[in-house]
Amino acid sequence: MKSQNTVLIALFAALIVVLSLIPPIPLPGIPVPITLQTLGAMLAGAMLGPWRGALACLLYLVLAAIGLPVLPGGRGGLGAFMGPTGGFLIGMVVGALVIGWLTRTLVTRATRDWAKLGGYLAACIVGGILVVYAFGVPWLAAVTKMGLPKAATVVSVFVPGDLIKAVVAAWVASRVERVWPMLGR
DSSP, rough: HHHHHHHHHHHHHHHHHHHHSSEEEEEETTEEOOOOOHHHHHHHHHOHHHHHHHHHHHHHHHHHHHHOBBTTTTTTTTTTHSSSTTHHHHHHHHHHHHHHHHHHHHHOOOOOHHHHHHHHHHHHIIIIIIIIHHHHHHHHHHHTTHHHHHHHHHHHGGHHHHHHHHHHHHHHHHHHHSSSSTTOO
C-alpha cells in the first residue's frame, strides 16, 4: 500500500472520529441515538473509493474495538459492538465499500456537473442508508427482541436526517472532486 493511501485512510478515520465525538442526540424510546458518524462513512466512500473508504471505516472500528473512546458518547470497547448499534457500525464498512463502487461507476460516466452530483447522491443513499440499515435494523431487532417490522419502523425516524447527510456528503465530495480528483486513483 502506498503511503499516500495510508495517510488518506488514517485521515478519513480521524474525520469519522471527530464526527462521532459530536454529542449524540438520544431519542425517547429508541436505543439508537442520532449521530454524525455515518456522514463520515459516506464521505470516505465517496471520496476515497471502495477499498480505501471501507478501510477508513474499518480502522475507525478497530480503534473502537481496542477500547479507545471514539464512538458517540465517548464509548469504546468490544461491548459497543454487542449493543443495539453494533449492526450499524459494521454496516458502515460495507456501506462505504458500496458508496465507493457506485461512485466510481456513476460519477466517472457522468459528463455534466449535475449528473456527477446525482451520482454521488445516489451512491450515498444506497450505500450510506440502505446498506447500513440492512445491517443495522436486523441487528437492532435481534438485540432488543422487538421484531424486524418494529425495528424498521423505529429506525424510520432517522431517514430524513440521513437523507440530509447524504446530500451534504454528495455536495462536499462533488466539490472536492472538482479541485482534487481522487476517483481515478
